[in-house]
Amino acid sequence: MSADYDVIVVGGGIAGFSAALYAARQRLKTLVIAKDIGGQLNMTTLVENYPAIMKISGPELVARVHQQAERFGAEVIFDEVVGIEKEGNIFRVKTYGGDEYRSLAVILAFGKTPKELGVPGEAKFKNKGVSYCTICDAPFFKGQDVALVSWGDLAREPTTILSSTSNKFYWIFPGEKPIYDDEFMSTVLGAGKAVLVPNSEVVEIRGTNKVESVVVRNRKTGEVQELKVAAIFIEVGYVTKTDFVKHLVDLNERGEIIADWEGRTKTPGIFAAGDVVQYPYKQAVIAAAQGVAAALSATAYVMGLKGKKVVSLTDWRAEKG
Known part of the structure; x- marks a missing residue:
């Protein structure tokens, strides 16, 4: 069984699109699966503490990174990931819409998931109105x-x-x-x-x-x-929904994913970033940085599977030997 993508990013917030930007820039075939764009930053009307940007709305900040990621070749689809399984070195990522995508690595950056109403007909008509x-x-x-x-x-x-x-x-x-x-x-x-x-x-x-x-x-x-x-x-807020990956990662008492500073989880090939991880400081700039770290770690992992060693990863050059 072959992979459709080098890396699949789950989540369309600042962490997810930062990860997609860096993964795509490293020439990994990258797919973003997102239930929405912006995540919790959609609740932020004004961001004044993001480095180099004086003032910007949360949605506009994510939109800019989204555009950058697509510029480097990342693909984006709107759906909800409901299951992930690992078979050998391949991850099978299943969506609510019934599709399945295969990748060599997965970056979990879905932050908190939009709340549902829990009323009859809601599940039946997802993506149908x-x-x-x-x-x-x-x-x-x-x-x-x-x-x-x-x-x-x-x-x-x-x-x-x-x-x-x-x-x-x-x-x-x-x-x-x-x-x-x-x-x-x-x-x-x-x-x-x-x-x-x-x-x-x-x-x-x-x-x-x-x-x-x-x-x-x-x-x-x-x-x-x-x-x-x-x-x-x-549009009534967000909750942490990590049950669908609990067989692949460790969770803390709040349901957050436990990952190291390189974004690695207990399962090789699964990385995590942003508000979904256990890091206590939930800031846009931190989520973006974690997305970048996870993408660079995923790059090294994927290159290893392909028999290539990543010698250096910098802002201006990627040397591979």
Whole structure:
């Protein structure tokens, strides 16, 4: 059994794309499998402590590294990795969409996974109208009616995007107001696309082959209504989901992956970086650096499998003997 890729990076945050950038730049055939782009940096409206960049939003920071990684040849697909198995020197990476990819090395950089609602129909319609990444998928539903479940700072980016892409969007949230920022709310409502659905929760997602409607219940009155939509965007935060790799790596009590300073785990060929590892300081610059370290370690590992020794890895040159 041969490998499709030299390295597969699991995760589309700053750690994942930094790893992909360095792996691709070292001429490894690199694939990124991401459920969304940005990860937890999507919650950050302003980054002022990233070296050499005075001010930038979290999503824009990741977008730039994403572009760099693709410029060097990294491929990116949007799906969720649900299983990884090792057979000999080959890793089989399985996705929720039913696809399987093979690689010589894997870099786990998925940080924390987007939270799910846990309602009927959600799992059935993943990638069929259920999305956890508005910036990734909103263009596919341009000019259509959609739903958004989000509130607080998490809702700033998706509401801005849907205000320009959708015909209208039902903004569903559990409280009286989704964001306590009157200026921002005025901007969103002024675009004329948002239909507020306060004090409410989604209880079911319906459809045949794809999302066709969402059922919403008012938490105060108990009233239930069905909203006809082509998609539902769920942006309600992140959780650590590492159960699918616990047979390959050691985990601490918080479910974080234990890796050394070179990104190596207990399984040769499996590396880890970013917020998913046990390192206590969760900073964008640290996650990026860990992604780079994991990529360079993966490069040395892959070159070893191919019978080549990496003599030096620098910013400007890679010498192989």
